[in-house]
Amino acid sequence: MKAYFDAFKKYHYLLEDLVAKDFKLKYRRSVLGFLWSILNPLLMMLVITAVFSNMFKSDIEYFPVYYLCGYLIFNFVIEATNGALTSIVQSGYLIKKVYIPKYIFPLEKTSFALVNILFSLVAVFFVIFITGMPLKPTILLLPIPFAYTFVFSTGLGLILASLNTFFRDTGHLYSVWTTAWMYLTPLFYPMSAVSEEIQSFIHCNPLYYYVTYVRSLVMDGTVPDLNTNLICLAFSIAFFIIGLITFKKNQDRFILYI
Amino acid sequence: MAYAVEVNNVSMHFNMNKDKIDNLKEYCIKLFKRQLFFEDFTALQDISFKIEAGDTFGIIGLNGSGKSTLLKVISGILKPTTGSVKVNGTIAPLIELGAGFDPDLTARENIFLNGSVLGFSREFMREKFDEIIEFSELQDFVDVPIKNFSSGMVARIGFSVATIVKPDILICDEILAVGDYKFQEKCEQRIKDLMSGGTTVILVSHSIQQVERICNHILWLEHGKMKALGGKELIPQYQPDFEG
Numbered sequence: 001m002k003a004y005f006d007a008f009k010k011y012h013y014l015l016e017d018l019v020a021k022d023f024k025l026k027y028r029r030s031v032l033g034f035l036w037s038i039l040n041p042l043l044m045m046l047v048i049t050a051v052f053s054n055m056f057k058s059d060i061e062y063f064p065v066y067y068l069c070g071y072l073i074f075n076f077v078i079e080a081t082n083g084a085l086t087s088i089v090q091s092g093y094l095i096k097k098v099y100i101p102k103y104i105f106p107l108e109k110t111s112f113a114l115v116n117i118l119f120s121l122v123a124v125f126f127v128i129f130i131t132g133m134p135l136k137p138t139i140l141l142l143p144i145p146f147a148y149t150f151v152f153s154t155g156l157g158l159i160l161a162s163l164n165t166f167f168r169d170t171g172h173l174y175s176v177w178t179t180a181w182m183y184l185t186p187l188f189y190p191m192s193a194v195s196e197e198i199q200s201f202i203h204c205n206p207l208y209y210y211v212t213y214v215r216s217l218v219m220d221g222t223v224p225d226l227n228t229n230l231i232c233l234a235f236s237i238a239f240f241i242i243g244l245i246t247f248k249k250n251q252d253r254f255i256l257y258i
Numbered sequence: 259m260a261y262a263v264e265v266n267n268v269s270m271h272f273n274m275n276k277d278k279i280d281n282l283k284e285y286c287i288k289l290f291k292r293q294l295f296f297e298d299f300t301a302l303q304d305i306s307f308k309i310e311a312g313d314t315f316g317i318i319g320l321n322g323s324g325k326s327t328l329l330k331v332i333s334g335i336l337k338p339t340t341g342s343v344k345v346n347g348t349i350a351p352l353i354e355l356g357a358g359f360d361p362d363l364t365a366r367e368n369i370f371l372n373g374s375v376l377g378f379s380r381e382f383m384r385e386k387f388d389e390i391i392e393f394s395e396l397q398d399f400v401d402v403p404i405k406n407f408s409s410g411m412v413a414r415i416g417f418s419v420a421t422i423v424k425p426d427i428l429i430c431d432e433i434l435a436v437g438d439y440k441f442q443e444k445c446e447q448r449i450k451d452l453m454s455g456g457t458t459v460i461l462v463s464h465s466i467q468q469v470e471r472i473c474n475h476i477l478w479l480e481h482g483k484m485k486a487l488g489g490k491e492l493i494p495q496y497q498p499d500f501e502g
Contacts (some may be wrong), residue, residue: 021363096335098376252337
């Protein structure tokens with residue numbers, strides 16, 4: 001166990017450098033640079049709000065904030081897992097030439113997504129300000145759902161990275177799943193808008209809990225009860241452990257497939 | 259006497275057929291046809307040797323004889339199918355110079371990235387940065403993206419970063435074949451300096467002159483098997499018309 005921590009200590013600079021590299025490369029040669037991390041969710045929110053306040057009537061109060069809270073979490077999970085999914089295959093050039101603990105690569109992608117979500121948070125404050133919604137002090141507790149989501153995404157990312165190394169179909173399949181997942185998560189509709197059967201289905205979706213958590217902190221000003229916290233924690237830890245086991249069991253064979 | 263590297267009965271098998279399958283459809287078809295687990299390829303077979311600390315160990319053999327695979331097993335990149343490898347000390351792997359360089363990043367950024375790939379801390383890299391640049395003689399190109407570099411220039415930086423610390427074990431795979439003769443001489447000098455400081459060197463090279471010049475122990479691989487293990491007396495057998 002101690003050996004693992006020592007190795008992580010040695011390679012945490014690599015983790016930071018890779019995140020910095022991704023960040024630099026993502027915005028290199030764009031005029032607005034990292035401002036896009038803030039602008040992107042804002043513009044997305046404008047589109048969705050325009051659609052839902054004109055085409056479909058939505059009676060959610062402060063809809064832009066409602067949507068943005070969901071979008072933030074959902075986008076974080078998708079960005080983190082999509083990055084992790086291809087991380088091993090894409091880092092083949094490194095894995096084949098130097099010994100590096102391989103979990104660094106999926107972990108780097110989820111960390112990169114975490115950095116991005118922190119920038120996007122500025123967009124949320126901006127929209128709260130514009131819509132005139134009263135700012136709740138519970139917003140300071142946002143790191144809690146972020147931590148849950150980060151651990152969950154890392155676990156899922158480890159599973160996907162392992163699978164995708166052996167079967168490149170995983171990526172194609174996952175992109176279909178993310179579309180389904182978007183509709184199965186109450187991002188732009190309230191839970192009350194769907195039938196009870198679908199509701200019970202949505203209750204199996206971990207993202208539902210994370211999204212609801214963020215909304216109750218930002219919009220309702222309430223801290224979710226112990227029960228909700230336990231559910232969130234259970235999903236995160238379960239995925240994280242399954243991810244670790246899957247990854248550890250297969251990592252020595254990755255090199256043969258990249 | 260302490261051993262720097264102990265290789266015990268190492269074999270490395272690759273499953274040729276299986277390696278090519280990377281999608282589900284093919285996997286199912288092959289599984290159905292029962293072709294999945296055939297065509298075993300033995301890259302290394304029952305290799306055992308010990309390298310004493312401070313030795314300079316050369317590995318010779320034709321292309322495809324398993325030299326690079328062996329180096330990868332020693333440096334921990336590949337896990338051997340059977341057998342074990344014991345390494346005492348830190349390894350600087352020069353399997354390929356500039357592994358992990360990103361073409362879009364500048365030389366400066368890549369030096370730091372490469373340093374962290376090799377597990378060096380950032381403070382250490384900052385301290386040594388000037389020395390690295392000086393050794394690579396690329397002062398004028400520090401802030402140019404690597405993609406505009408020639409392969410020789412990339413190799414210079416890679417070599418400079420990898421040898422900036424005094425590793426216990428230095429693994430070189432054909433890396434001295436790059437760069438002009440002057441830089442090659444400089445690299446050889448750096449390796450000799452490391453050696454006199456007690457570093458164990460494992461060298462793979464097709465340049466018999468170089469092996470003759472540097473190494474005191476030689477392993478001769480043929481088709482993944484140990485053909486011979488000994489000193490410089492192996493060289494005339496390996497290349498009968500060589501006049502060293």
